[in-house]
Amino acid sequence: MTSVQAARPGKVASLAAQRRRSAAIAWVFVAPFVLTFGVFGLIPLVSSLAMAFTDLRARDIRNPFNVNFVGFENFVAVLTDPSFQRALFNTLMFVVVGVPATLFLALVLAVLLNSVSRRAATFFRVGYYTPVITTIVAVAVVWRIMYQNTGVLNTILGWVGISGPNWLSDPNTALLAITIMAIWRNIGASMVIFLAGLRGIPADVNEAASIDGANAVQKFFRITIPMMMPTILLNTILVTTGYMQFFDEPFVMTNGGPLESTTSIALQVYNQFKYGNYSVGAAGAYVLFALVGILAIIQFRFFRQRT
Structure with missing residues (x-):
């Protein structure tokens, strides 16, 4: 021992x-x-x-000792700026319209693909996911051509006797046009996530429900949706976060115009940095960060009560 x-x-x-x-x-x-x-x-x-708490401008790069602490003045300037308020409105409208439409269409496509053979599902999944991995510049150029007065969309509307609008040059339709393009481009990513969630539902559960006499609609709303809640939460947060930061679409297609009708918060922050207002741009970026965080918390609380 x-x-x-x-x-x-x-x-x-x-x-x-x-x-x-x-x-x-x-x-x-x-x-x-x-x-x-x-x-x-x-x-x-x-x-x-x-x-964000200083008065740093482009001219201060060579003289950093001229930078002063200004507290929350930049945040106040951002929140009271009419251009930022318009950008905030545009961003929220983009999210309110784009997120539900993207999630709904992606879920419908995922349910349809889940009911076909694996080979057919793979073919369509690749097709729907291709826009996601395609560079935004190429997508924006193609859609900008489609949105022209003599483009594909107005030509199709003309076949049924409808005079199509000047999509990207009209302040009343420019944001809607960009939203439609964003929905089309982002459906594929959400669809793949939904499809993975659907494949994770045990087949025994649906078979037991069928034996009990449940029809397809009842199984969808009482089995599929409840068991898909974690996947729906993930998709909702990913899509909302991405749409809150949308920048590429208006930057490439309209540069925020016409009349700031497509300027987003991210594009507004970019413009502040471009004009040399570094501190104001940083404050705007953190306002956007706070908004994204608040929306994520709200979504977590909303879906937590249903899981």
Whole structure:
């Protein structure tokens, strides 16, 4: 017993040395990500937050000691700016129309594809997902041509006796036109996630419901939707977050026009940086960050009560 007790401290020390060695090896593998995130993620994040509380402008880059602390003045300036308020309205309208439409159409397509053969589902899934991986510039150029007065859409409307609008040049239709394009482009990603959720529902549950006399509609609303709630929550947050930050579509297609009818918060923030108003742009970015966080919390609370 005495020899065993005497050997135990050595074994404990050996185990501790192995743990330290394993931790050191783990940190060697993790270090590239930690350094990359720190240099290109954490440091810019903290710097932009500090910038939002100063009066930093482009002219101050050469004279950094001229920068002053201004507190919440930039946030007040952002929230009271009519251009930002218009951008906020455009963004919310884009989200209110685009998110439900995207999720609804994606869910319908996922249900339809889940009822066909695997080979057919794969073919259509690739087709619907292709716009997601296509560069936004190419998509925007094609849709901009389609939206011209003599484009495909107005030509089709002319066949049924409808005079199509000047989609991207009319403030009343420009945002709607961009929303339609965004819905078409993002359906594929949401559809794939919904399809994965549908494939995860046990077949025994639907078979038992059929034996009990439930029809297709009852099974969809009483089995499929409740069991899909985690997937619906994930898709809702992803789509909402993406639509709140929409930038590429108006930047490429309309540059925020006409008459700021398609300017988003992200595009407004970009313009502030472009004009050299770095501190105001940083404040606008954090206002957008706060809005995205608030919407995510609301969605979590809403779906938590139904799961």
